[in-house]
Amino acid sequence: MFEDITRVSQMAKNALQNNPNVINATIGVLLDDNGDILYSEIFDSIIPTLTPKEKYPYEDVLGSKDIKDNLLKFLKQEKFKEKENFNMITAGGTGALSNVISAFKENAGLIVSDLCWVNYLTIAKNFGVETYKYELFKNEGLNIEGFKGALEQAVMEKDNVIVIINTPSQNPTGYDLTNEEMQEVTEIVNGYVKYNKKITVILDIAYYNFGINQNLDAFLNLDENVILAIAYSFSKSFGIYGFRLGSLTLVGKGVAELEKLFYTQSRTKWSNPNKLGCSVLGKVLSNNDNIEKVYQEIKNHTAILENKTKIFKSALDKFGIKTFPFTNGFFLSIPVEDAENVALELSKNDVYLTTVEGGIRVAISGVASYRLEELAEKIAKVINK
Ligand code: PLP
Numbered sequence: 475m476f477e478d479i480t481r482v483s484q485m486a487k488n489a490l491q492n493n494p495n496v497i498n499a500t501i502g503v504l505l506d507d508n509g510d511i512l513y514s515e516i517f518d519s520i521i522p523t524l525t526p527k528e529k530y531p532y533e534d535v536l537g538s539k540d541i542k543d544n545l546l547k548f549l550k551q552e553k554f555k556e557k558e559n560f561n562m563i564t565a566g567g568t569g570a571l572s573n574v575i576s577a578f579k580e581n582a583g584l585i586v587s588d589l590c591w592v593n594y595l596t597i598a599k600n601f602g603v604e605t606y607k608y609e610l611f612k613n614e615g616l617n618i619e620g621f622k623g624a625l626e627q628a629v630m631e632k633d634n635v636i637v638i639i640n641t642p643s644q645n646p647t648g649y650d651l652t653n654e655e656m657q658e659v660t661e662i663v664n665g666y667v668k669y670n671k672k673i674t675v676i677l678d679i680a681y682y683n684f685g686i687n688q689n690l691d692a693f694l695n696l697d698e699n700v701i702l703a704i705a706y707s708f709s710k711s712f713g714i715y716g717f718r719l720g721s722l723t724l725v726g727k728g729v730a731e732l733e734k735l736f737y738t739q740s741r742t743k744w745s746n747p748n749k750l751g752c753s754v755l756g757k758v759l760s761n762n763d764n765i766e767k768v769y770q771e772i773k774n775h776t777a778i779l780e781n782k783t784k785i786f787k788s789a790l791d792k793f794g795i796k797t798f799p800f801t802n803g804f805f806l807s808i809p810v811e812d813a814e815n816v817a818l819e820l821s822k823n824d825v826y827l828t829t830v831e832g833g834i835r836v837a838i839s840g841v842a843s844y845r846l847e848e849l850a851e852k853i854a855k856v857i858n859k
Contacts, residue, residue: 642685
């Protein structure tokens with residue numbers, strides 16, 4: 475029951491109505507200590523300046539040129555422009571992920587880690603795509619043999635092979651892959667090109683701006699026959715979750731010819747992205763001054779998040795609680811034996827969080843900093859019982 479985020483988050487909201495002591499550690503949204511969303515004030519300040527023409531017509535199916543042309547510059551990933559590429563705006567990061575999986579769903583296998591964002595599995599199931607799981611960690615880093623094993627099995631059994639790598643600030647662990655790990659992943663994937671299967675690597679960078687390691691250069695070394703699909707979300711970096719803005723950048727030989735296929739994916743799901751959101755974002759991304767201001771806002775928000783993680787981590791250390799490998803991020807996860815029971819016990823102590831494979835996930839992002847020590851103590855009490 476506690477693996478179902480929507481359900482647990484509803485339970486937390488209901489409990490909060492009668493009891494202000496409830497700690498809701500389910501929310502993947504960055505909040506300040508008053509419980510308000512930390513959003514981009516630059517983005518917000520542009521909204522009232524828009525004309526009706528900038529708000530109400532349909533947006534282009536693939537999104538506005540202003541955003542597409544400036545996206546890789548904004549992400550400081552212009553090196554990917556040197557390769558064949560095309561960009562589109564999607565309904566959140568979820569739209570980008572869903573489009574790739576649905577576009578390549580025929581006899582497809584999706585390689586995911588056991589600790590992953592559960593929606594990957596839901597999307598795969600929805601499009602009839604089989605999942606191949608590997609254990610994410612070995613010792614304190616990526617379980618590279620496990621990754622290779624899952625990939626090999628999928629390559630042997632399927633025509634379409636889709637790998638998802640979520641870095642930096644992985645959900646649910648907050649782990650950033652190191653440059654060496656990214657390089658190893660790239661080399662392993664390249665080693666399977668000879669089997670002539672269609673291989674796509676989705677790089678899910680939903681939490682990119684909050685990550686410590688934002689260097690994605692290793693993926694420039696992917697074989698040109700592998701498609702790299704960079705899925706980005708404006709939800710987190712701009713704090714505009716409800717606007718549903720994300721992007722997809724496809725890199726690799728022949729991707730320009732896939733435009734029609736991807737146009738159809740969007741057209742048949744959300745048809746065209748949010749016009750108002752695209753107009754505002756276009757004005758931000760096409761103006762260097764605005765970009766600099768947004769970087770500063772993100773820096774300030776990252777500092778708030780880092781402060782929260784510092785408080786929580788040192789409290790966990792104090793109570794002797796170990797976490798899965800963690801770098802920075804909205805979430806961290808704690809390995810526990812009977813996660814369902816631990817989550818249930820915690821809910822009886824006014825703490826709501828979700829379970830993951832072999833552990834519990836704490837969404838530090840949504841908890842007020844002054845309650846994090848208490849949260850760690852309550853978790854420790856249940857785990858150490
Ligand atoms: N990827 C991961 C790992 C996420 O956790 C999320 C959202 O929680 C997304 C992608 C999608 O973000 P959105 O569709 O809200 O932009």
